[in-house]
């Protein structure tokens with residue numbers, strides 16, 4: 218098993234997830250459409266690629282479109298076209314039925330790269346025709362002799378971006394209605410759709426009051442690895458890299474993380490490996506775990522990873538004010554260890570002086586933070602699920618944050 222801390226993994230570098238894969242494969246073979254959610258770096262894209270690899274071995278076609286960078290409906294349809302390009306039989310049919318204008322734009326389909334094909338295809342799309350061309354693309358996939366799976370990854374980010382544009386709410390609604398109608402039209406054939414992503418799809422459609430637009434999608438939540446799997450993965454990595462460990466190192470790694478987010482397990486291993494190499498050792502000692510957690514994972518380079526979390530959160534919340542509220546909630550939960558009912562009241566009260574619907578905004582922000590796996594609801598309030606994330610935010614806010622609940626005591630004193 219090779220270490221990976223960046224892109225998705227599959228094949229020999231892919232660890233476990235057997236149950237999830239079985240579930241997904243059964244769903245796909247039954248022709249179900251699904252929506253897979255789970256927090257960042259939990260391994261969604263990896264599971265989907267691994268699923269695709271397994272289906273391909275059974276003769277299925279696997280089409281994967283990453284729409285994270287797409288800015289419009291037309292961009293997304295072009296991303297689907299790009300995903301189709303490598304599949305010769307579908308591409309050939311598509312080229313045959315494309316219509317003169319698109320054919321002129323695209324040129325000889327077999328001779329251009331997938332990327333160039335998508336760029337040229339995109340040039341032929343506009344707000345009036347993307348629906349029709351999108352339907353055609355999907356219909357071509359449905360006509361494939363064997364089954365086909367279409368995965369559209371990072372859909373919530375795409376929708377959040379659409380939402381921020383002019384007529385955003387309407388465009389999100391129309392896009393989701395179109396997607397639903399298109400896939401329901403071809404129901405019963407061997408074509409499955411999986412939509413996936415991390416940042417609040419359900420909270421977004423709820424906010425817009427259009428949850429019915431995604432209720433044909435079976436929800437699948439990808440959760441963290443449990444302790445046993447996390448420890449096994451860590452041990453597999455140490456073996457692969459010829460390292461030995463003191464007893465209990467894998468357990469200590471899991472204890473520090475608090476939750477088995479695969480990328481965090483991998484990243485912890487990567488940093489421990491570098492650490493022992495720097496000390497000319499090939500054995501990871503138990504004490505190294507705490508040391509590396511504090512100086513590396515929470516240190517400057519670890520802080521760099523946090524910046525990505527922040528950027529994603531900002532995208533997902535789709536509104537500066539709500540984003541500000543979410544940051545305050547995270548700060549409170551990190552520094553105080555809990556975002557309590559009291560703190561929530563304080564926050565609502567403070568923001569009610571700035572906006573009319575403060576409690577709604579707080580509720581929205583909490584919903585996104587829970588949905589995206591940052592916070593978990595307990596009896597007495599919300600807490601971080603991951604120690605690492607909690608400690609990251611804590612390190613960031615420690616010196617510049619005034620707890621919400623203490624603030625209430627101050628104001629009583631005033």
Ligand SMILES: Nc1ncnc2c1ncn2[C@@H]1O[C@H](COP(=O)(O)OP(=O)(O)O)[C@@H](O)[C@H]1O
Nearest residue numbers: 221223224232258259260261262263479480483
């Ligand atoms: N099944 C897995 N086996 C090993 N590592 C994994 C697995 N799933 C995720 N990872 C780790 O997490 C990182 C991010 O995975 P990815 O699939 O991109 O997550 P997501 O799409 O949920 O953000 C990978 O680079 C890898 O380090």
Ligand SMILES: [Mg+2]
Nearest residue numbers: 261262263370
């Ligand atoms: Mg992903």
